[in-house]
Each structure stands twice: as C-alpha cells, then as structure tokens.
Amino acid sequence: MPADLLDLWHHLTGWPCAPDACLINWYGTDARMALHQDCDEVDLTAPVLSISIGDEALFRVAPPDGGKSRVCRLRSGDVCALTGPARLARHGIDRIIPGTSPLPEMKGRLN
Numbered sequence: 001m002p003a004d005l006l007d008l009w010h011h012l013t014g015w016p017c018a019p020d021a022c023l024i025n026w027y028g029t030d031a032r033m034a035l036h037q038d039c040d041e042v043d044l045t046a047p048v049l050s051i052s053i054g055d056e057a058l059f060r061v062a063p064p065d066g067g068k069s070r071v072c073r074l075r076s077g078d079v080c081a082l083t084g085p086a087r088l089a090r091h092g093i094d095r096i097i098p099g100t101s102p103l104p105e106m107k108g109r110l111n
Helices: 003-013
Strands: 033-036 048-051 056-062 070-074 079-082 090-097
Antiparallel strands (some): 033 090, 056 070, 056 090
16 A cells, blocks of 8 residues: 555554555446445454545435434545544445546546
C-alpha cells in the first residue's frame, strides 16, 4: 500500500496496525448501494476508512441497531472513517450526482 495512504490511515483512525484489506468500489453515474454493514473482517473493531474520488454521492448512514438514518453529501477528496461506536453503522449510497467530479475526464465515482 502506498505510504501516503498508510499515513492517512494511521492519522485518521489512530489504529496501531496497517489495514489488512483494500476494497475499491466503482460507481457508475446511475449506481446505488443499499444499506449494509461491513462485517466480513476478522476484527470488527478495526476501522473502515473510505476515500471518495470523482462524482459526488449521497451517502446514507444509520446506527447498527436499526435507528433513523441520515444522509450527507460526499465530495471528491472527502474521507470517512467508520471507527469506534460507528464501526458497524449501516451505510450505503443513495445516488451519484453526475457531472460533479473535479476531474473532467472522470464520470462516476471511486471509493
């Protein structure tokens, strides 16, 4: 993993170990992802760090116990850390906002 990403991981999560996995999601301009929890990792206390690149997205997040969800807009360059009590939050993408990428040649979103 590139040193800059490792530095970002340690700075934002405070986790003493390096991440043991990296998942790259590509969202086309009409993509969505239903609310879900990231529960496949061996250590469910280890944080999840998400970096947004490209088109903006409406990100929905809800408590793990089924409470009320909230939506926020993620822009290119935004970083979201699910850690501590938020580690098992349910989260998903309501929609991508086409044409909002600061990278003119990029349509869609990498996360």
